[in-house]
Amino acid sequence: MLLLAYLSVLLLLTLCLVFEFSACRTGPGPEAGAAPGMNPAFRHFQLRFYRVYFLALWADWLQGPYLYKLYQHYGFLESQIAVLYVCGLASGVLCGLAWGWLGGRLGGPRRACLLFCACYSACCLTKLSRDYFTLLLGRALGGLSTSLLAPSFEGWYQGQHLERHDFPREWIPATFRQAATWNHGLAVAAGFAATLLAEWLGLGPVAPFLAAVPCLLLCGALVIRTWEESPEQNWNQNLNRTPLSRSCADGLSCLLSDRRVLLLSSVQALFESVVYIFVFLWTPVLDPHGAPLGIVFSCLMASSMLGGSLYRAATPRMQPLPLLCLAVLLAFLSLSLLCFSTLPGRESPSQSFLAFLLFEGACGLYFPAMGFLRGRVIPESRRQGVLAWLRLPLLLLACLGLLALHGSGEGLTGPRRMFLGSSGLMLAALLAVAGLFTLARHDGGLRLETESGAGGEQAGDCL
Numbered sequence: 130m131l132l133l134a135y136l137s138v139l140l141l142l143t144l145c146l147v148f149e150f151s152a153c154r155t156g157p158g159p160e161a162g163a164a165p166g167m168n169p170a171f172r173h174f175q176l177r178f179y180r181v182y183f184l185a186l187w188a189d190w191l192q193g194p195y196l197y198k199l200y201q202h203y204g205f206l207e208s209q210i211a212v213l214y215v216c217g218l219a220s221g222v223l224c225g226l227a228w229g230w231l232g233g234r235l236g237g238p239r240r241a242c243l244l245f246c247a248c249y250s251a252c253c254l255t256k257l258s259r260d261y262f263t264l265l266l267g268r269a270l271g272g273l274s275t276s277l278l279a280p281s282f283e284g285w286y287q288g289q290h291l292e293r294h295d296f297p298r299e300w301i302p303a304t305f306r307q308a309a310t311w312n313h314g315l316a317v318a319a320g321f322a323a324t325l326l327a328e329w330l331g332l333g334p335v336a337p338f339l340a341a342v343p344c345l346l347l348c349g350a351l352v353i354r355t356w357e358e359s360p361e362q363n364w365n366q367n368l369n370r371t372p373l374s375r376s377c378a379d380g381l382s383c384l385l386s387d388r389r390v391l392l393l394s395s396v397q398a399l400f401e402s403v404v405y406i407f408v409f410l411w412t413p414v415l416d417p418h419g420a421p422l423g424i425v426f427s428c429l430m431a432s433s434m435l436g437g438s439l440y441r442a443a444t445p446r447m448q449p450l451p452l453l454c455l456a457v458l459l460a461f462l463s464l465s466l467l468c469f470s471t472l473p474g475r476e477s478p479s480q481s482f483l484a485f486l487l488f489e490g491a492c493g494l495y496f497p498a499m500g501f502l503r504g505r506v507i508p509e510s511r512r513q514g515v516l517a518w519l520r521l522p523l524l525l526l527a528c529l530g531l532l533a534l535h536g537s538g539e540g541l542t543g544p545r546r547m548f549l550g551s552s553g554l555m556l557a558a559l560l561a562v563a564g565l566f567t568l569a570r571h572d573g574g575l576r577l578e579t580e581s582g583a584g585g586e587q588a589g590d591c592l
Contacts, residue, residue, distance in 0.1 A: 130415070130478060134424040137486065141431035142317070148438035149310075171296055174289070175304055177355060179311070181242075182282045184348040186312055188249065188341040189278065190319035192271075194426035195327055195334040197412035202334050203259045207413060207543055211531045213268050214409050218531075220272025222524045226517060228280060237358045238288060241281030246349035249274035253345070256338040285356060293357075313434035317427045324423025380514020389506050389572075390515060392565040397499060398519050399558035400457060402526035403464070403551045404492060409531055411485050414471060414544050418478035425482065432486040436493020448576050449498040450566055456495035457555065457562045463487040464552040471545040505575050526554060 200210045224231065235241045248270045255267030286304065290296050326336035384391050415425055440452060463484045470480035507515050530550055569575055 130418055130420045130482065131424070133479060133482065134421055134428055137482075138317070138424065138428045138431050141428065141435050141486075145431065145435050145438045148435065148442040170294070171300065174294055174296070175307075178282075178286050178289075178304070179308065181348055181351045181356065182286075182308065183311060183315060184344050184351070185242075185245065185278060185282060187315050187319060188253075188344040188348065189275070190316045190430075191323055191337045191341045191344070192253065193316070194320055194323040194423040195337055197409070198327075198416060198422055199256060199334040199338070200264070201413075201416075203264075205261070208532075209261065211409065213264060215528045215531050216265050217268035217272040217275075218405055218527055219524060220269040221276045222272075222520050224273045224276040226520060228276065238281050238285035239352060239356055239358045241277055242285060242352045242356070243349055245274050245277040245281055246345045246352070248277070250342050250345045253338040253341050256335050289357075309437070310434075313430060313437065316430035317434065320423045320425075320427030320430060322423075323426070324421060327423065328421065375514075377514050377517050379511045380516070380518050383508065383511040383515055384518060387506075389565060389569055392561050392568065393499075393502060393506050394515060394519050395561040396453070396457065396558050396565065397503070398522045398526065399554045399561065400460065400495060400499075402523045402530065403460070403554050403558075405523075405527035406530045406547055406551055407485075407488060410544055410547060414467075414481050415478055415485075418476075420478065420482070425485075428482075429485060429489045432489040433493035436490040436495075437497060438493075439490075440494050440497045444577055449501045450569065450575055452494060453498040453502060454562050454566055456491045456498060457559050459491035460488055460495070461552065461555040461559050463491065464548055464555050467548045468545065468552055471548060473545070501577075502575060506569075530554075 197210060200213060205213075235244065252267045252270040252274055255263050255270070258264065258267075283305070287301060290301055290304075291298060322340075323337040326332050326340055327334050330336070384394060411425070411429070412422060416422060436456070443452060466484040466487070467481055470477040470484060503512075530547055533546065533550065
């Protein structure tokens, strides 16, 4: 497993470079927005944002590889660990629903960023305790923190970009596109760093969590020293503080009146609930066979990065809807393979590892395709309400899947039972995306328009 993991991460990173180079040669595509060129003021502003945002992302990724292993090291059962994961998931989903109210109470994105740093630091410090209820509190704080990460930091950037610096709105996607690419790279590097701390230096599975604390403290210090508060008017507009009852009513009306919205929303709820289950499952499947968890985590993140690179390289020739269909199909195939590779008494960790890589690659292909289609299919005025309706089935499916670990039945171990259930959910997602493709394949509003002559100027932004 060790040799396979190292060879896999090298191969995946090489393929990422190949696809990124191919995407840069053809240009990032019309959905990426206009390129800012070499404007020095804009570059300086980007770097001021990146050095703080990347610290927050780095601290977040450091905690990924050894979370399950830490709880197992403390002697908790699989079912108890599942409850801890459910607590974090529920906290994140509920805080996401209350973001409009919470963001308004905070008064600005800078304060939200500081709250993120404080809560996530406290979350990491709870990992020093072996008390189950303290760890539950830590998972709740972790869910709150992850729900704050993107809207607070990205909200600060957008407010400063538009209101304080008056840069063109078309330049915003260039910043977030670069941030997404670096985010994958940070995730890959975090797996190696966590392995160094936990295994090579022999500090144990709690070490990556403690290493994240000074990163978060430094992130908070930089926010205080180098970031000014964004204009309150822009912040309130971004929050979209429509009453939740009215927003949900508008979202339900949109779901019932437009079959495209219903099908796309079904795909998202089914696919992403399986993603939450997958986050729990990969460690107990591979760890008993001596897999290096940090290196495996780097491989998974490199595979996801490869999926994103493949999307960028393919969009000049293929439309996002067929790519979404391909992503769901690959995810279904990977889950089907896992049902066989986890048979009791006939486990194949190498096959399971390769199936996990295939699933992560499908995720890397899925998220940009879903993001584009969601922006085109769901009206912006009703998007908050539709997403609110999505969070409930997503939470229920993921929580029920995580808690259904010890059912009876011949040959059904806990993980294999969950893979069988996840395969059923992904099959339903495959049927839904097939229905969406049949319904909307000739819809011009869901197609990317090619732009000639843009590649030369935009290619420099990829480097």
